[in-house]
Amino acid sequence: EVQLLESGGGLVQHGGSLRLSCAASGFMFSRHEMCWVRQAPGKGLEWVSGINAGDSRTFYAESVKGRFTISRDNSKNTLYLHMNSLGVEDTATYYCAKYAPTRELDYWGQGTLVTVSS
Amino acid sequence: QTVVTQEPSFSVSPGGTVTLTCGLTSGSVSTTSYPSWYQQTPGQAPRTLMYSTNIRSSGVPDRFSGSILGNRAALTITGAQADDESDYYCLLYMGSGIWVFGGGTKLTVL
Numbered sequence: 001e002v003q004l005l006e007s008g009g010g011l012v013q014h015g016g017s018l019r020l021s022c023a024a025s026g027f028m029f030s031r032h033e034m035c036w037v038r039q040a041p042g043k044g045l046e047w048v049s050g051i052n053a054g055d056s057r058t059f060y061a062e063s064v065k066g067r068f069t070i071s072r073d074n075s076k077n078t079l080y081l082h083m084n085s086l087g088v089e090d091t092a093t094y095y096c097a098k099y100a101p102t103r104e105l106d107y108w109g110q111g112t113l114v115t116v117s118s
Numbered sequence: 119q120t121v122v123t124q125e126p127s128f129s130v131s132p133g134g135t136v137t138l139t140c141g142l143t144s145g146s147v148s149t150t151s152y153p154s155w156y157q158q159t160p161g162q163a164p165r166t167l168m169y170s171t172n173i174r175s176s177g178v179p180d181r182f183s184g185s186i187l188g189n190r191a192a193l194t195i196t197g198a199q200a201d202d203e204s205d206y207y208c209l210l211y212m213g214s215g216i217w218v219f220g221g222g223t224k225l226t227v228l
Contacts, residue, residue: 013187020164032149035217037164037219040183044205044207044219044220044222045156045158045164045209045219045222046219047209047216047217047218047219049146050215054213057215059214059216061216061218095163095164100169102152102169102170102173103152103154103169103170103211104152104154104166104169104170104175104209105154105156105164105209106166106169106175107168108163108164108165108166109163110163111163
C-alpha cells in the first residue's frame with residue numbers, strides 16, 4: 001500500500017525557515033517524480049515544486065522560487081521541502097504527492113500545516 | 119503569466135448532469151497539457167478522479183467522464199449524487215516542468 005507521511009510543519013515567525021519531510025513507502029520511491037502542493041486556509045490548491053526521479057531536476061512555482069528548495073533522499077525514501085524567508089502568504093497545509101507515469105498525482109499524503117506568524 | 123481558469127461554483131440537481139471546465143487565459147488546453155482532475159471535501163486530502171484527459175482513476179464511478187471541449191478540458195458528472203458535492207480542481211502541465219492548478223469549482227448538489 002502506497003503511503004506518504006508528511007512531517008515538520010508548525011508555527012514559525014515571519015522570515016524564518018522550516019524543513020518539511022515526506023516519508024514514502026509501498027512503491028519504488030527512486031523511480032517516481034514527486035511534488036509538493038499547498039493549500040492556504042479556505043483557498044485552492046497550489047502546485048509548489050516538483051523533482052524528477054532520475055536526475056533529480058527541480059522545478060518551482062514563481063511564488064516560491066529562490067526561497068524554497070525541494071530535494072530527495074532515495075536511500076531514505078524521503079522527500080524534503082526546505083523553506084526559507086517565510087511570509088504569512090506561505091501559511092498553508094503542505095501535501096506531498098506522487099506522480100504516476102501518466103503524469104497525474106495518483107497518491108497524496110494527509111498534509112502538514114505550516115503557520116507563519118507576523 | 120498564464121492562469122488556469124475554472125468556474126468558481128456550480129449547482130446541479132440530484133440526478134442531473136453538470137460539466138465543469140478548465141481553461142487557460144492564454145492558449146488552449148490539449149492532451150499535451152496532461153489534464154487531470156481532483157475532488158476534495160473539507161478537511162481531506164484531494165482524491166484523483168481523472169487523468170490524461172479522460173481516464174478514470176481506480177474506483178471512480180463511471181458517472182464521471184473527461185474530455186476536451188473546444189479549447190478547454192472538461193469534467194462531466196452524469197446523474198449527480200449528493201456525495202458528489204465537493205470542490206473540484208484541474209491540474210495542467212505548462213511545460214518546462216511547471217504545473218498549475220485551476221482555482222477550483224465548488225459544486226453544490228441540491
